[in-house]
Amino acid sequence: MVGSLLASAVSEQKCTVPEMVAYDEAQALLAACTQNIPLLAPEFVSISQACGRVLAEDIRAEVPRPEADISAMDGYAFRCADMEKAGDIGLPLSGQIVAGDTPPPLEQGVAYSILTGARIPAGADCVVAQERTSIMNGHVHLLEQNARNGLNIRRSGEEFCKGDMLLGRGQRLDWRHLPLLAHQGKEQVAVYKRPKICVVANGAEFGATATDCRTELNTQLLATMLQNEGVLVTRCVCRSDSEEDLHKLLHQCAQEADILITTGGISVGQTDHVLPVLSQMGATCLFRRVKMRPGKPMTVMQLGQKMVFCLPGNPGAAAICAQLFVVPFLHGLTGAKQGENASKPIEGKSSFSYVAATDTTCFLPVHFTENRGENLINLVRSVGASDILCLTRASGLLKVSAGQSLQDGDVCEVIPFTV
Amino acid sequence: MVGSLLASAVSEQKCTVPEMVAYDEAQALLAACTQNIPLLAPEFVSISQACGRVLAEDIRAEVPRPEADISAMDGYAFRCADMEKAGDIGLPLSGQIVAGDTPPPLEQGVAYSILTGARIPAGADCVVAQERTSIMNGHVHLLEQNARNGLNIRRSGEEFCKGDMLLGRGQRLDWRHLPLLAHQGKEQVAVYKRPKICVVANGAEFGATATDCRTELNTQLLATMLQNEGVLVTRCVCRSDSEEDLHKLLHQCAQEADILITTGGISVGQTDHVLPVLSQMGATCLFRRVKMRPGKPMTVMQLGQKMVFCLPGNPGAAAICAQLFVVPFLHGLTGAKQGENASKPIEGKSSFSYVAATDTTCFLPVHFTENRGENLINLVRSVGASDILCLTRASGLLKVSAGQSLQDGDVCEVIPFTV
Incomplete structure (x- = not known):
């Protein structure tokens, strides 16, 4: 038809x-x-110009996040077995790793100080937070016996791995998406013209x-x-x-x-x-x-x-x-996908009754109030087609199909205004 | 305290x-x-630059809308009493009013053609739509006897009157608000810097x-x-x-x-x-x-x-x-008022349980699904403070207060991301 x-x-x-x-x-x-x-047609724009634009390509991770095993804390990195063996003597502090360093492998029987976000040296299997340690005579001592394998280590790829789908074509980009693109080292991205x-x-x-x-x-x-x-x-x-x-x-x-x-x-x-x-x-x-x-x-x-x-x-x-x-x-x-805050219909319960003429679909300006997890839909006064004031009082439109009799309490969908 | x-x-x-x-x-x-x-501090910007800015003044109507009585239809304006008196002869068509004209008063016993939005001439009390009339020998005849006082006349001030509050200080301006400002003849408006x-x-x-x-x-x-x-x-x-x-x-x-x-x-x-x-x-x-x-x-x-x-x-x-x-x-x-689509908390029902530590308020990334007029709140997987992927899957944050035990089905509020 x-x-x-x-x-x-x-x-x-x-x-x-x-x-x-x-x-x-x-x-x-x-x-x-x-x-x-x-x-x-797609065009390439720089990431800083991409906000509000619609992605014209799928973005898969080429770089995992984190890229390497890193420390979640400011503290000390060591092998659990070394610390256990050292007992009360503690482990001698023999190095310092800050974020941005590429640390050498951990020598046997020592600890490195390590800052949040810094790479875990090869061989270390644990980071204890600074505030849970004491330093005496250049040795790290634990205040509690809580060292365990993997403690405070953020593993490479725990957020996403190489090959994971990050963003799909049709995604409208906002502040939430740009860091992912930047992390992938993208300076430009394909968006629709x-x-x-x-x-x-x-x-x-x-x-x-x-x-x-x-x-x-x-x-x-x-x-x-x-x-x-x-x-x-x-x-x-x-x-x-x-x-x-x-x-x-x-x-x-x-x-x-x-x-x-x-x-x-x-x-x-x-x-x-x-x-x-x-x-x-x-x-x-x-x-x-x-x-x-x-x-x-x-x-x-x-x-x-x-x-x-x-x-x-x-x-x-x-x-x-x-x-x-x-x-x-x-x-x-x-092919833009609409975000959850965008123009997807919002369900709610009508707080009024309305009967549409048998041959006319009506669009009523409405606003929401909320009550115990339910959206209540309220009618905004309007004098008709010329009314511009009602738009400023409404957050969307309730569609009442031709011949439909809307009852107070009916569940229905509101088309939110895009603002 | x-x-x-x-x-x-x-x-x-x-x-x-x-x-x-x-x-x-x-x-x-x-x-x-x-x-x-x-x-x-406030500053004045032109209306065309005002979108997204926050109003720093109250706007009251100085000009009503409509400004004068106007026709809601393309049709014919006349006095009901004249038409009744004329009967089958109809009323001679003696003028034409288009939007933008300032019409002379209606003479006794005649009709004017009138277009949508045009001013009603003084003396006319009715407009009949063109498709409900016929014109014969320069006379307007009604196809149905439906003329009545006020028919198809939009009265001055029916949308708003002089003195009515249109927009309040603190209103963030979007496309819905600009026509009101333009209607008031404003070329510039006070907004916060x-x-x-x-x-x-x-x-x-x-x-x-x-x-x-x-x-x-x-x-x-x-x-x-x-x-x-x-x-x-x-x-x-x-x-x-x-x-x-x-x-x-x-x-x-x-x-x-x-x-x-x-x-x-x-x-x-x-x-x-x-x-x-x-x-x-x-x-x-x-x-x-x-x-x-x-x-x-x-x-x-x-x-x-x-x-x-x-x-x-x-x-x-x-x-x-x-x-x-x-x-x-x-x-x-x-003092910006938030629109209904902005950062006002959104109520919903949790679809999961979560227990916050006694001393830590937790903010969980969540997204909504809808079911029979209810917002269901769903947890988005996150690996913690560094996670940027979870932001792109979430539409807001669910606050679980320190020590709170959130149950599946609990009504709670989500702070939507501003995008």
């Missing part, structure tokens, strides 16, 4: 205007389409000649959201209601960007030129309008290999559609 | 070496100390002359972590075991930075110069070593008004101590 819809959408040369699609169908169409778009996105807002009301001039909010909102996803964003505003101006602008953006996003101008009014202009440019329609609220006008076009996300003009709806359609699409381009 | 400990610590001119403190006591000492450190931090790693083993040369991991790790908190970070490595070199470096860092962080060099070995050097510089000791694992060497000094966080040298422990002590301290400097 999805496959044939996709095929027919892609095969058309002009934008057809199919019936509104159900939300899940829209997502399936987009997902199927994403599979046919090649992953972004950052896609270039042009965001074009439409509206004569943003022009200087409008008597009821409005501040354009969508490009700032979307640029900030998507830059956070590692995307390079250009913002433009078409401030006229001229089809010609819009054509010129979209044509230029399509030259520069890998992905286009438009906001507004996709309704049925006489200033809604986005879809006709895209059709003139040769774009085909993947889906036109979605049975969802907010976000009903949501439309996706395809211009050659480039996706065009036509978002509603109302900023609340534009933000929500970007979170639901654009952000997952971007993750798909890199 | 905390107050007097703090007072005595601060009043000493040289670093005293008090007994190890309990973890909660260390946190209380640091929190008390933070209260005496002035908040960072970003603190400057110097991170100094110690270790002769990082020097080129070390025969067992190691890659220094801590400065990269901490710089990346803290830059994410909006901090300006300088990284330095002291590659010698000379007290003089370290003194010179720390002195220079103290001139440049608001906060110092050191890693390593705070144990009892002969190359552990950090604390003696800081004492020589006039720093006083807030606490010296903490009854925690990992992180036992953790020490905090105060150099005038500047805090010095002396972290363990093992990178796993350094990362964990930075998460537990440095990041909350930074939030305290700006």
